[in-house]
Amino acid sequence: MDEQHIHAVTHTLRRLPSRRDVLRGFAGAGLGLNGLWLAGGVAAKKKKRRKKRRAGTVPADTGTVPAAQCLRTCDQRICGSDGCGGSCGSCATDQVCVGGRCESSCPSGQKVCRDACIPNNQCCSNDDCPAASPTCCGGVCVDEQTDVRNCGFCGRHCTVNEQCVGGECLCGVSSCSTGFSCCTTSKTCTCNPSFPLNLSTCSSVGVAPCPFGTTLCVATTNTCGSGPARVCCPLGSTCTAQGTCRIA
Numbered sequence: 001m002d003e004q005h006i007h008a009v010t011h012t013l014r015r016l017p018s019r020r021d022v023l024r025g026f027a028g029a030g031l032g033l034n035g036l037w038l039a040g041g042v043a044a045k046k047k048k049r050r051k052k053r054r055a056g057t058v059p060a061d062t063g064t065v066p067a068a069q070c071l072r073t074c075d076q077r078i079c080g081s082d083g084c085g086g087s088c089g090s091c092a093t094d095q096v097c098v099g100g101r102c103e104s105s106c107p108s109g110q111k112v113c114r115d116a117c118i119p120n121n122q123c124c125s126n127d128d129c130p131a132a133s134p135t136c137c138g139g140v141c142v143d144e145q146t147d148v149r150n151c152g153f154c155g156r157h158c159t160v161n162e163q164c165v166g167g168e169c170l171c172g173v174s175s176c177s178t179g180f181s182c183c184t185t186s187k188t189c190t191c192n193p194s195f196p197l198n199l200s201t202c203s204s205v206g207v208a209p210c211p212f213g214t215t216l217c218v219a220t221t222n223t224c225g226s227g228p229a230r231v232c233c234p235l236g237s238t239c240t241a242q243g244t245c246r247i248a
Contacts, residue, residue, distance in 0.1 A: 066149055078102060113139075160199050160237050160245040161187075179223025179242045181231050191243075193227030199234060199245060217244025 035158045053154030070084035077088040091102035093112065096198035104110075106117035113124035119242035122139035123129050129141035137144075144167055149157050151164035158169035162180035168176060172187030178246055183202035190197055195204035196216055210232035217239030219228035229243025237245040 075102075076100070157247045159240075160184075160234060160247060162247075173185060176244075177227040178185065179219055179221075179244065181229070182242050191224040191229045193224035193229060196230040196232045198232050215239065216245055217245060 004233060017163070024185075025169060027101055035051065072082040072083050072084050072088075073204050074088035077095035079089045079091050080087065080101055082088045088100065091097050095102040095112075096105040097103075097144050104112075104128050106112055110117040111120050111124070113122075118139055123136035123141050124139075126134060126136050133141040133143045135144050135150070135154065136140055137147075137150045138152050138222065142150045142154075144152055146155070146164050148162065148164045148169070149155075151158050151169050152167035156169075157174070158164055159182060161184040162169045162176070164170075171182030171189050176182055178188035178244055180191045181197055183190050185202045190202065192204050196202075196206050198211060198214070200211075205211070213233040214234050217231050217233045219230075220241045220243075221228060223229045223242050231243055231245055233239050233245035238248055240246050
């Protein structure tokens with residue numbers, strides 16, 4: 001081979017790409033294919049999701065993961081929580097929920113009445129009472145028109161010898177004014193300032209003490225005009241500040 005031919009071959013080889021350039025070319029080509037493949041995969045996923053959304057099978061992308069649906073777990077429970085923020089049912093006002101069952105919140109033989117326990121044979125409200133005694137007073141059904149301990153309203157006690165007529169405490173046909181006691185024989189109103197009045201005989205005791213079984217009651221104010229009322233209160237009654245004997 002002559003010198004001119006050798007020079008031509010050398011010049012050709014110099015113009016060929018180096019090994020590094022070839023590798024760089026392959027790497028660049030591979031990256032480009034990778035990018036195209038990834039872009040195509042993302043586009044396909046988005047297209048598939050749009051189709052499902054239009055069909056109503058998946059919710060719109062809100063950036064949050066939807067919570068799993070809560071399953072109620074009453075399982076023969078008739079009251080209490082269902083485990084999903086709801087209730088399996090409720091109990092009556094006189095019961096409480098224990099382990100999913102309704103039970104009485106009071107001991108045996110008692111019932112609930114305004115957050116307290118009372119005997120079952122007592123009334124809690126007027127709804128528990130019969131027509132003959134329609135008002136519930138202190139757990140007892142009464143007729144306020146005739147009851148001397150609940151005359152006209154619950155807790156209004158008449159005095160000894162008075163009767164409850166039409167919801168009013170009367171001595172005979174009239175009511176007694178403050179400090180006057182009802183006399184059992186004459187059905188009149190009497191006020192004794194000097195000597196205690198014996199309500200069983202409607203006479204003054206004089207200087208003698210009150211009869212056995214009775215207690216002297218003296219008014220705290222001048223109820224008789226000339227002095228405070230004085231009366232002998234029998235058993236089953238209490239002394240009032242007006243000097244009368246109130247039925248207990």
